[in-house]
Every structure is written in C-alpha cells, then in structure tokens.
Amino acid sequence: GENVEQHPSTLSVQEGDSAVIKCTYSDSASNYFPWYKQELGKRPQLIIDIRSNVGEKKDQRIAVTLNKTAKHFSLHITETQPEDSAVYFCAASTGNQFYFGTGTSLTVIP
C-alpha cells in the first residue's frame, strides 16, 4: 500500500519568514494530494490540494508543489503569521482511501 512520509515533525519560524513542509509518497498511482491544517482541539481542515496533472498551485500565501517523478510534494507558507501555528498534515490518495503523513507542528514566533 501507499506510504507517506512527512518532514519535519516540528518547525519553528519567526513571524514573516517562510515555512516549508515536505512529503514523499511511494505509490505512483496516487493522483490527489491534499494538505490539512489542524488547530488544537479542532478538526483537520483542507487548506489546499493538488492533482497529479499539475506541478504547482498557489492560494494567497500558501503554495503546493508536486514532483511526480521524484514522488514528493511540498507545502510552502510565505509571510507566516501567528495564526498559521497549527499541525499540518499531508495526504496522498489514489482516488479511494487517503494515506496521511504523521504531521508537522508549526510554531510561528511573533
């Protein structure tokens, strides 16, 4: 089955700096890659996703890149703000079930 690895597990950045979280996957059949943000005590919420026919997608301060050949995808957050502090999960899907990374705890220091 699919195996998704996520790094780093924790990340601290100064407010205004950029944050990058990286994930790798193993199943070349995976074709959908969502990213979720989970604040403490809350549900995971979809923040951005990318499909296998696209290399990059951007939504304001958030961008995701996908390298199908290398089987890795990354989340980029620019101009970080304290409210970006949360746990971020990547996932990969073949169109059926989802396989999640182990999460990255991001802390943005004011």
Add this chain to the structure above:
Amino acid sequence: DARVTQTPRHKVTEMGQEVTMRCQPILGHNTVFWYRQTMMQGLELLAYFRNRAPLDDSGMPKDRFSAEMPDATLATLKIQPSEPRDSAVYFCASGRPGTSGVYNEQFFGPGTRLTVL
C-alpha cells in the same frame, strides 16, 4: 456552509461499556471515512464506505469495533466492549469524487473525544 456533524462530541465511559458514535455526512457526499487520532499513532484510517457499502475496514479491530451506514445520512461506529486503549479522538469525514470522477475530496467532522476509564 455544509459540514459533517458528529455526536457525541465528548464521551467518558467505563471499560467494558458499549460506545456508539454517529456521523452525518455532507448531503450529496457518497464516501464516508472513520479515522482515529492519538498522539502516538497520528491519523489512522479505521474504515470507509462508498454508497453505503464498506470498502475497507482493515484498520479496525474486528473483535470489538463495527461500522455501519444504516442510510445515506447516518454512519455509526461502535465499540463493544470498550477498553482504555480505545481512548482517542474519532473523526468522521465525508467526500465525493471530483469533477473528473477520479479524485476524492474529503471534509472532516468535529470529532468525538472518547475517554475509556
């Protein structure tokens, strides 16, 4: 703003008791997932359904866990008998194929925080 709902939000029970968690997927979503989240294991898929039929429940301990979809608006997850190691947050998520018919988006409910004493 359609959302997945789950009840109860919190449940404290004693070891050996039956626990039933309920989920109402977003109207029109035909896929329902059950996940368990703990600090140690992260997000684990327990089971998922499409069009009310179970597609995969290999992540679920079969001797004590059961999942069903009595109708398109209700999914249930039962634990009988419950054990302290079942303490976790249980999330339900629902989704539907994307416009291309291939991709599945999923949206999470608020979760049920279960504590088994």
